Amino acid sequence: MYDALIKYLNSYTTTPLSEAEIELIESVFQSKKFRKRQYFLQEGDVCKYTAFIVKGAMRQYTIDDRGDEHIVRLSIENWWATDRESLMKQTPSIYFIDAWEDTEALLLTKAAYMDLIEHVPSLSEWVKNLDLNFAIASQRRLNAAISLSAEKRYQDLENTYPEFLQRFPQHTIASYLGINRESLSRILSRSVKK
Numbered sequence: 001m002y003d004a005l006i007k008y009l010n011s012y013t014t015t016p017l018s019e020a021e022i023e024l025i026e027s028v029f030q031s032k033k034f035r036k037r038q039y040f041l042q043e044g045d046v047c048k049y050t051a052f053i054v055k056g057a058m059r060q061y062t063i064d065d066r067g068d069e070h071i072v073r074l075s076i077e078n079w080w081a082t083d084r085e086s087l088m089k090q091t092p093s094i095y096f097i098d099a100w101e102d103t104e105a106l107l108l109t110k111a112a113y114m115d116l117i118e119h120v121p122s123l124s125e126w127v128k129n130l131d132l133n134f135a136i137a138s139q140r141r142l143n144a145a146i147s148l149s150a151e152k153r154y155q156d157l158e159n160t161y162p163e164f165l166q167r168f169p170q171h172t173i174a175s176y177l178g179i180n181r182e183s184l185s186r187i188l189s190r191s192v193k194k
Contacts, residue, residue, distance in 0.1 A: 047086035056103025
């Protein structure tokens with residue numbers, strides 16, 4: 001289970017992790033299995049962990065007053081699932097995060113995260129890369145939401161994360177794109193005709 005994490009971390013650093021660093025990393029992560037639909041985080045709770053997904057898929061979302069879900073993030077293998085604001089500021093979350101599939105994850109507390117950054121120098125490089133990638137993805141998603149048509153947002157998702165279309169059902173994809181199921185069905189039927 002830890003092999004996937006170590007491979008992932010090494011892919012973001014110029015200096016491979018030493019055996020001692022790998023032992024330290026493995027000692028602070030906790031393995032956890034989530035059943036499909038099991039919560040990792042519920043609205044109002046303080047996020048205690050960040051989760052590295054080894055196998056499976058998760059979704060992060062809010063629920064409005066009408067009971068509609070608004071998905072803000074989908075996560076699959078080698079991705080992280082967390083509410084960064086709640087975790088770092090230790091404030092109640094506005095999000096739900098649950099397993100969309102049976103999921104195996106490695107959990108890390110905020111304290112352990114900070115300790116790793118302090119004691120494993122090459123992980124500072126990983127954090128910088130992770131933050132940069134997160135900022136770029138967030139900026140692209142925001143730009144798409146305010147300036148692209150629903151069809152262009154779908155095409156962008158199809159080009160950027162085609163695996164999402166295989167792993168998540170249409171209603172989840174529609175919510176992630178900020179459209180209703182009917183609009184997604186129209187987009188899909190038009191793309192089939194092309």
